[in-house]
Amino acid sequence: MMLDATAVSVSRNGTAMLDAVTARLSAGRINAICGPNGAGKSTLLSCLAGLIIPNDGSVSLNRVPLAALSPQARARQVGYLPQDGEIAWDVAVRSLVALGRMPHGDASAEPVDRALAALDLETLANRPVSRLSGGEKARVLLARVLAGDPDWLLADEPLAALDLGHQLALLKILRSTADTGAGVVLVVHDLALAMNHADNVIVLDEGRLVASGPPETALSSSVVETVWHVSARWIGELGARALVTQ
């Protein structure tokens, strides 16, 4: 399964947010989108989720243009987790996770139970979301996406508000999701997380694609210096690397 962005350009009020970005994402892998603030990471993710129609270029899912799919058909295949983590009403955890079944038009309990179990939320199933900690809330929101059994899981900075323990726990779940054959695409600010946990990295700067490929290449010291204007080097072994500024 492939999710392709081909020469995608997006502009708002005359400002280019994405400029002819081409990226090919494969399922069964964790793909990370990195870049400094305002680089266009969230815009690219929204394009990949079919929520923003590019001004130019196209996004296709298994060679079918995303725009040709009905919103419901697209939603069945692409699950999207926004950054803000908004929950407007104080519903119970189970009710919130069950919203993930909406594209399928069923209230099937089995996928909801599975998603709750995958994120260790069974004991919290009947708890109102207002009584959850930040880490629990992040797990519930991810469970909502997983309950839809999407082929692609697109998440905008899902790890940003979490402490190290919760970050690693969530990354473990994302890895097991990718291992089941689903595609995972994450917007990630933490370059070390991307280096150690992603299989493929896309680096954006000012709306343009700067680098893409395995993390060792896409996040090389020279790319870090060019894009983030920070002189730094990677230390440590593969899978446990840290970025040290010079």
Add this chain to the structure above:
Amino acid sequence: MPRLSRPIIVLIVLIAIALPLSLLAGRVWIDAAHTPNAAVILADLRLPRSLLALVIGAGLGAAGAAMQGYLRNPLADPGLFGIAPMAALGAVASFWFGFSASAWLLPLFALVGAAAGMALLALIAGRTGGIALFTLAGLMIASLAGTLTSLAISLAPNAFAMSEIVTWLMGALTDRSWREIWVAAPLTAAGFACLMMTGRGLDALILGDAAARSLGMRPGILQAWLIAGIGLTVGSGVAVAGIVGFVGLIVPHLVRPFTDRRPSQLIVPSALAGALLVLVADCTVRILPLVTELRLGIALSLIGAPFFLWLLLRMRRGLA
């Protein structure tokens, strides 16, 4: 579809109790055995009035629940979309031009006003489905309709018309007949059906606009159902009873703690609770020992305004 949950059953039972009592309640309590012309009073005065209270209350309650779900704001009220003020403006125009004496023209003018409000809202909000633009468009329409209503009152052709307009705007079910039922009931039912179509979209909006769209929610279609639903329920209510405020604001709050708080599960109980509230409020204004009957709109505002204040204070405590 919402299942027949406990709040729904309780509300149906309460309505089943309140409705017969409402037929007996009034300035004169009906004693079927001794009150002269009891059957005529019941059939031609009390029954249509009580049924109309149920119809209007149901429409306002359901519209309020949908509005709060759509705007994800517990302070939202159906009046925010400007449809009620536009319906009132239409009714005021019928007074102004001297058509109000006709049985059908007053509600017809009000319905035309509501339809104009709906069309204007759809036109301004466009196909984008943006909530902020939609709300601002509604506020603008409400403000414009309110200003034009004030202008119509200030330029009323005579003192009688002015008095008629002001009194009518206060909202009441006094002297309503089966005719008003035939106007309001089918339109409210159609509006309610439209609001029921919004349930899934409103549930998706719990997660915010972007996540809702990612779940397949179509903002433009959701807005269209909302405009139609609120236009028909609120518009028909204003057309037959004038402005009856606060029901759409209060009722979803009263009902929400007894549901699982998903907007889709709130529409039916809110309709039932709205029906019950307006029925009880109308009975209350009938039996109050006042020289003239207190207008229903005023009575509900007297209840609603302190409730609104309490709500704000509670929210402030929550934020503190």
